[in-house]
Amino acid sequence: MEGTGTMTEHESDEAAIRDLLAGVVEAIRAKDLGALARRYEEDVVSFDVEPPLQHVGVAAKLENWERVFAAFAEVDYELRGLRVTADGSVAFAHGFGRLSGTLRNGAATPGMWVRATFGLKRTGGVWLIAHDQVSVPFDLPTGKGVGDLEP
Numbered sequence: 001m002e003g004t005g006t007m008t009e010h011e012s013d014e015a016a017i018r019d020l021l022a023g024v025v026e027a028i029r030a031k032d033l034g035a036l037a038r039r040y041e042e043d044v045v046s047f048d049v050e051p052p053l054q055h056v057g058v059a060a061k062l063e064n065w066e067r068v069f070a071a072f073a074e075v076d077y078e079l080r081g082l083r084v085t086a087d088g089s090v091a092f093a094h095g096f097g098r099l100s101g102t103l104r105n106g107a108a109t110p111g112m113w114v115r116a117t118f119g120l121k122r123t124g125g126v127w128l129i130a131h132d133q134v135s136v137p138f139d140l141p142t143g144k145g146v147g148d149l150e151p
Helices: 009-030 033-037 058-071
Strands: 040-047 072-087 090-103 113-123 126-135
Touching: 009 033, 009 072, 009 090, 009 113, 009 126, 033 058, 040 058, 058 072, 072 113
Parallel strands: 040 126
Antiparallel strands: 072 090, 090 113, 113 126
16 A cells, blocks of 8 residues: 555565566676576576577576676676566566676676566466566668667
8 A cells, every 4th residue: 555665466576576687687697507597487488699599498598697607707787677567477577688797718898788578477476587588689681680779
């Protein structure tokens, strides 16, 4: 109820989902595969930026992060413009993400902004990521990705 200090169910769900995604960001920064694994459904389907077209299951999702962590000496990740919609046992969130840091060869990379979408499911009272998708805008005439856009 407004003014009482208690959250509505929607506000509580949104806060829990924001906490879940903040935990993803923290786990990436810490290169903590175990913490990442706890935030995904076992059968998560991921449409990531690297081939193949889809990665199915938490093990496949974590393999992507293993490759990222192997490439970076220090890694950073940020989410901007996150919007969350939750209703009952399903939710989605979308915003812009950027992976950056220092590569193992010492080169700093500012990364690029991508579009990030998360499909979430509440199971046993806990929100987990059931689907995620990362995409890069592309220039239609050239068919090349556009990596210099900012939110």
